[in-house]
Amino acid sequence: MTSAGPARRAVPYAFLAPAIVLFTLLVLVPIGYTIYLSLHRAKVSGLGLGVGARTEVFAGLDTYRQALANPEFWRGVLRVLSYGALLVPTMLGLALLFALLLDRPKVRFARFSRIAIFLPYAVPSVVATVLWGFLYLPALTPLPMPANLLEPGLLLFAVLNIGLWGGVGFNMVVILTALRAVPAEVYESARLDGASEWQIAVRVKIPLVTPALIMAGIFTVIATLQVFNEPTTLQPLTNAMPSTWTPLMKVHSDAFARGDIYSASATSVVIAAATLVFSLVFLRLVNRRAFAGEQR
Amino acid sequence: MRALLRPLLAMTACASVLAGCSSGEQATEPDGPIELTYWAWAANIEQVVEKWNSEHPDVQVTVSRQSSGDELVTKVLAAAKTGNAPDLLQAEYQALPTLVSNGVTADLSPHVGDARSRFTDGAWDQVTLGTEAVYAIPQDSGPMMLYYRKDLFASYGLTVPKTWDEFAATAAALRTKTTSSYLTTFSSNDPGWFAGLAQQAGARWWDIDGETWTVGIDDEATREVADYWGGLVADGVIDDQPMYTPEWNKALGDGTVLAWPSAIWGPAVLADLAAATRGKWAMAPMPQWTAGEHRTGNWGGSSVAVSADSPHAEAAAEFAIWLNSDPVATEALVTAGSLYPAARDAQSGPALAQPPAFFPDQPDFYPEAKRIADSAVGWIWGPNVNVTYQAYKDAFGKAITNRTPFADAVSEMHKSTVDDMRRNGFQVADG
Numbered sequence: 001m002t003s004a005g006p007a008r009r010a011v012p013y014a015f016l017a018p019a020i021v022l023f024t025l026l027v028l029v030p031i032g033y034t035i036y037l038s039l040h041r042a043k044v045s046g047l048g049l050g051v052g053a054r055t056e057v058f059a060g061l062d063t064y065r066q067a068l069a070n071p072e073f074w075r076g077v078l079r080v081l082s083y084g085a086l087l088v089p090t091m092l093g094l095a096l097l098f099a100l101l102l103d104r105p106k107v108r109f110a111r112f113s114r115i116a117i118f119l120p121y122a123v124p125s126v127v128a129t130v131l132w133g134f135l136y137l138p139a140l141t142p143l144p145m146p147a148n149l150l151e152p153g154l155l156l157f158a159v160l161n162i163g164l165w166g167g168v169g170f171n172m173v174v175i176l177t178a179l180r181a182v183p184a185e186v187y188e189s190a191r192l193d194g195a196s197e198w199q200i201a202v203r204v205k206i207p208l209v210t211p212a213l214i215m216a217g218i219f220t221v222i223a224t225l226q227v228f229n230e231p232t233t234l235q236p237l238t239n240a241m242p243s244t245w246t247p248l249m250k251v252h253s254d255a256f257a258r259g260d261i262y263s264a265s266a267t268s269v270v271i272a273a274a275t276l277v278f279s280l281v282f283l284r285l286v287n288r289r290a291f292a293g294e295q296r
Numbered sequence: 297m298r299a300l301l302r303p304l305l306a307m308t309a310c311a312s313v314l315a316g317c318s319s320g321e322q323a324t325e326p327d328g329p330i331e332l333t334y335w336a337w338a339a340n341i342e343q344v345v346e347k348w349n350s351e352h353p354d355v356q357v358t359v360s361r362q363s364s365g366d367e368l369v370t371k372v373l374a375a376a377k378t379g380n381a382p383d384l385l386q387a388e389y390q391a392l393p394t395l396v397s398n399g400v401t402a403d404l405s406p407h408v409g410d411a412r413s414r415f416t417d418g419a420w421d422q423v424t425l426g427t428e429a430v431y432a433i434p435q436d437s438g439p440m441m442l443y444y445r446k447d448l449f450a451s452y453g454l455t456v457p458k459t460w461d462e463f464a465a466t467a468a469a470l471r472t473k474t475t476s477s478y479l480t481t482f483s484s485n486d487p488g489w490f491a492g493l494a495q496q497a498g499a500r501w502w503d504i505d506g507e508t509w510t511v512g513i514d515d516e517a518t519r520e521v522a523d524y525w526g527g528l529v530a531d532g533v534i535d536d537q538p539m540y541t542p543e544w545n546k547a548l549g550d551g552t553v554l555a556w557p558s559a560i561w562g563p564a565v566l567a568d569l570a571a572a573t574r575g576k577w578a579m580a581p582m583p584q585w586t587a588g589e590h591r592t593g594n595w596g597g598s599s600v601a602v603s604a605d606s607p608h609a610e611a612a613a614e615f616a617i618w619l620n621s622d623p624v625a626t627e628a629l630v631t632a633g634s635l636y637p638a639a640r641d642a643q644s645g646p647a648l649a650q651p652p653a654f655f656p657d658q659p660d661f662y663p664e665a666k667r668i669a670d671s672a673v674g675w676i677w678g679p680n681v682n683v684t685y686q687a688y689k690d691a692f693g694k695a696i697t698n699r700t701p702f703a704d705a706v707s708e709m710h711k712s713t714v715d716d717m718r719r720n721g722f723q724v725a726d727g
Contacts, residue, residue, distance in 0.1 A: 048722050049397060049679070054720075138543075140542055258686050259373060259682050
């Protein structure tokens with residue numbers, strides 16, 4: 001037993017090694033390189049033509065200063081915030097509504113409805129956006145559209161609609177699964193006490209699935225911060241969508257259209273840091289609320 | 297840090313572009329044929345390369361098809377950083393200075409020999425950037441001309457506009473006869489199109505003065521072009537939606553759009569997007585700013601560059617010259633690729649004797665096109681056209697959406713371009 005000491009101590013590290021190596025290579029190194037790039041900039045001499053005319057020089061926080069001073073960046077932030085403010089409550093509300101409706105006793109076509117509502121989640125967002133784009137374009141749409149959703153004022157709703165269409169089904173399943181896990185006795189006793197289906201839904205079911213709702217909320221917040229595919233795919237269809245519509249689109253456009261990898265890195269680092277702080281605060285807040293019952 | 301990252305980046309680049317990775321390995325093999333990789337997106341370019349491969353067993357070229365010019369530039373810049381650039385690449389003229397400035401392209405002047413005489417002066421200027429170096433071999437050019445639906449022009453009683461004033465009057469006249477069709481559209485998505493219109497008006501967006509760049513995007517000629525189109529959009533006599541959307545594609549075919557100021561490669565696009573309208577379109581010279589003038593600009597046009605990392609620059613240059621000037625190759629470029637070659641002889645070659653299949657009723661299509669092409673004026677492209685083009689899309693999209701003057705969008709393009717050049721350390725005069 002004692003002779004196996006050092007070897008035994010090495011075992012956990014051997015098991016950890018693959019994870020550590022992969023984590024270092026695929027997470028830490030790219031993050032480190034992004035930070036490195038964000039502190040540098042390109043320096044061109046003269047006309048910038050010919051060999052060695054372009055070099056990389058240390059820029060300190062200058063790149064950050066420039067990235068943050070750009071009003072387009074803040075306009076993008078504002079757009080994402082308003083997108084989230086609309087998306088999160090609508091998404092959770094619809095998902096909860098559908099889950100409660102499907103969870104009612106003796107509901108007809110339950111299986112079909114569940115699959116029909118969930119199915120859009122299986123459609124890749126780019127495909128979904130192309131599909132909706134065709135439905136939005138006034139000359140092509142087979143639907144009687146009341147207004148052109150690709151006009152400036154309504155563009156946010158055009159994107160919102162695609163996000164909802166693809167996301168509600170998934171969140172509904174999360175909530176529905178939580179509802180199915182509730183023991184039948186709970187409902188039985190509620191009914192014996194004379195509660196109507198409405199009262200059961202509001203007073204029993206919703207409080208019991210709060211953790212699932214919060215989970216769905218976190219997913220939706222993440223989806224908000226990552227919104228990219230939908231606006232990027234819609235962009236060539238309309239004049240109203242600049243290449244900096246969201247901060248992530250600005251990163252992409254800076255890096256790949258404008259060829260300024262340094263500014264794109266700085267903006268990425270800012271977005272990542274903000275997301276981290278945002279998530280930590282959010283988790284801390286909802287943790288207290290969601291699991292307060294368990295701690296008591 | 298960079299040393300650590302290189303293999304990782306290389307790995308990523310390999311995953312996306314398998315062909316690009318093989319070039320390095322084969323270079324170490326002294327025996328066997330030289331293997332060259334070629335990134336391109338020109339239509340059916342593989343068929344032309346096939347002809348070279350069958351004639352040249354010692355130099356074999358593999359085409360790696362790319363989706364578009366902009367994407368190719370992005371990928372090449374990344375691949376060059378990791379040492380994985382292809383041997384040869386298709387470079388649009390406006391992207392060439394960006395590639396040169398990033399050190400991606402090799403100077404071919406030691407390998408070109410007498411090739412210069414085989415190309416038109418205008419095309420050759422585009423690949424030398426006004427220096428002693430030769431950064432690419434010209435492939436094709438895109439002189440602009442006007443395509444219009446002759447059947448609909450006749451049924452609405454319209455005549456083909458010879459000046460831009462007539463063009464505006466025609467647009468307005470059409471709207472008095474129908475509300476479902478427009479003469480054409482102004483596209484905030486196609487900076488290359490607008491650049492061609494500005495060239496025609498005599499603009500010079502960039503110039504080189506010794507060791508200094510001058511930027512003239514916000515010049516009088518460009519503002520005049522912008523104000524003209526802004527006026528048409530504000531009056532509602534033309535459409536303001538982007539080109540190359542599903543909606544526009546449909547409009548070309550169903551008579552919603554009657555005319556398209558485009559380039560010599562237009563027939564290929566029309567045949568692709570509006571196949572049912574074959575024979576209903578006709579081509580005319582671009583409307584002129586001054587009656588009686590004969591000027592046009594260029595929309596697009598490409599060259600073939602050799603990457604600075606290629607161990608086979610000489611063989612690659614030989615291939616590039618063959619591809620773009622050998623009669624066998626240029627004929628295939630015309631027939632299979634619908635390109636208008638930059639080589640002198642090819643412009644009067646047998647391949648251009650017949651009109652494009654989509655224009656069967658216009659037998660003098662190419663003789664007329666050659667007259668137009670000879671009147672095309674160009675300029676030297678700057679080292680950050682990508683920035684200018686991105687600014688065009690955003691600024692004109694905003695101007696159309698907010699109904700603000702188009703000239704403001706031009707100022708915005710100018711400012712974005714100059715700011716970017718200054719920030720990167722280019723010597724810039726004016727601004």
